[in-house]
Amino acid sequence: MFTSKIKQKALQLGYLKCGVIPANIFDEYTQELDRRVGLYPESKELYKPLYNMAHQPENAKSIIVCTNRINKYKIPDSMKNLVGKTYLIDSRMPYSHEYRVKSEFEAFIKTLGINILENASIPARLAAAKAGLGKYGRNNFLYDEQNGSYVWIGIWAVDKELEYDAIAENVRMSACSDGCHKCIEACPTKALSDCFTMDRGSCVTQLTTLAKEVPDEKTRPLLKQWIYGCDACQDACPVNQNKFNEQDEFPLLNEYVDFLKPERVLEMDADTYINIVNPRFWYAGEDGLWLWRCNALRSMINSGDKKFYDLIKKSTDHDEPPVRGKKKKHRGGGGGGGGGGLGCSTLPEIPKF
Numbered sequence: 001m002f003t004s005k006i007k008q009k010a011l012q013l014g015y016l017k018c019g020v021i022p023a024n025i026f027d028e029y030t031q032e033l034d035r036r037v038g039l040y041p042e043s044k045e046l047y048k049p050l051y052n053m054a055h056q057p058e059n060a061k062s063i064i065v066c067t068n069r070i071n072k073y074k075i076p077d078s079m080k081n082l083v084g085k086t087y088l089i090d091s092r093m094p095y096s097h098e099y100r101v102k103s104e105f106e107a108f109i110k111t112l113g114i115n116i117l118e119n120a121s122i123p124a125r126l127a128a129a130k131a132g133l134g135k136y137g138r139n140n141f142l143y144d145e146q147n148g149s150y151v152w153i154g155i156w157a158v159d160k161e162l163e164y165d166a167i168a169e170n171v172r173m174s175a176c177s178d179g180c181h182k183c184i185e186a187c188p189t190k191a192l193s194d195c196f197t198m199d200r201g202s203c204v205t206q207l208t209t210l211a212k213e214v215p216d217e218k219t220r221p222l223l224k225q226w227i228y229g230c231d232a233c234q235d236a237c238p239v240n241q242n243k244f245n246e247q248d249e250f251p252l253l254n255e256y257v258d259f260l261k262p263e264r265v266l267e268m269d270a271d272t273y274i275n276i277v278n279p280r281f282w283y284a285g286e287d288g289l290w291l292w293r294c295n296a297l298r299s300m301i302n303s304g305d306k307k308f309y310d311l312i313k314k315s316t317d318h319d320e321p322p323v324r325g326k327k328k329k330h331r332g333g334g335g336g337g338g339g340g341g342l343g344c345s346t347l348p349e350i351p352k353f
Contacts, residue, residue, distance in 0.1 A: 002112055003163040006064060009108045013101045015066040016144060016151065019131025019165045023060035023157060029123050030054040036197060043201030050123075057120035060157040062164070064109070065124070065131045067142075068098060071150035071243055073250040076257050082299065083260055084205065084229025087281055089250040091152045096251055102154055109158065120157035128153050129171035138176045138195045139183035139233040148243035149234050172196065175239050186236035189222045204230035208295050209283035214322050220298050227262060227295040228281055256280065262303075263311055265296035294322050 010018035073089045091098035125142045134142040141149035191203040273289040284291045300308035
């Protein structure tokens with residue numbers, strides 16, 4: 001009874017699909033993590049935190065999973081191939097329509113006498129696939145038939161046993177069975193080097209958002225112009241073609257997008273970063289302005305655009321050591337500026353474009 005009411009409310013609020021599964025189905029998540037650590041032992045430390053999502057949250061009985069589409073929003077041309085789409089139209093922003101829907105959905109669940117367990121760590125894509133809401137593509141993203149991989153997953157662990165959907169056994173997308181490897185071929189760093197796997201340590205998103213040091217000189221050109229996230233594998237996927245409809249405006253996006261241009265990031269002050277950028281793009285942390293600046297400088301160098309020449313040259317005297325080519329320890333752990341920093345002092349000569 002509760003399950004049907006929950007699903008009915010989810011669809012009424014605009015979710016694409018809703019599924020309910022038991023909370024004890026994630027043993028295979030541990031097995032997959034073990035497999036990836038075996039394949040990429042150099043990234044072992046990055047995979048360790050993910051093991052927390054392989055355990056059933058305390059007091060959890062059921063998992064409710066919903067999906068909604070994010071491909072209805074316009075992406076500014078100035079941000080394409082610079083910032084990942086998902087981060088620009090993040091459904092977790094309190095001022096977004098999706099956040100308000102999530103809040104209303106949670107309030108409804110609570111009116112049924114069901115408690116939502118706060119801060120429960122659950123592998124969202126696996127849960128959605130097991131609930132039959134989509135299937136994995138070779139690039140590890142969850143795909144919906146109508147919207148490709150451009151879906152957002154909402155997930156809640158609750159303390160009540162509900163009526164469950166049949167657990168999906170085949171969770172891999174059939175469209176990937178015809179030998180297509182376009183996502184793998186498109187991966188800039190070859191972190192995605194085989195089907196349904198990935199080396200987290202060399203993923204562009206990892207290196208641009210969560211890195212504790214600057215990538216080495218060999219890796220920097222591979223990161224292209226991305227300064228936060230990456231869409232390469234999703235953009236290359238045939239299933240995703242013509243799936244991003246770009247009809248609606250995401251709230252406030254145009255009001256802060258100029259702050260994300262590489263030239264603005266390189267010269268950004270700490271107050272702007274703390275008050276405008278970090279609240280919306282928080283993975284780098286409150287002390288992550290150094291990483292943004294390094295990403296911006298590398299993006300400008302990789303662009304080959306002569307309009308950036310003076311800024312690149314000026315960076316040799318930047319007040320942030322990793323930017324001008326020196327090592328520096330940063331708050332929050334890790335050494336900033338690994339490999340000698342990113343500044344032009346590490347290059348044979350300043351690019352002439």
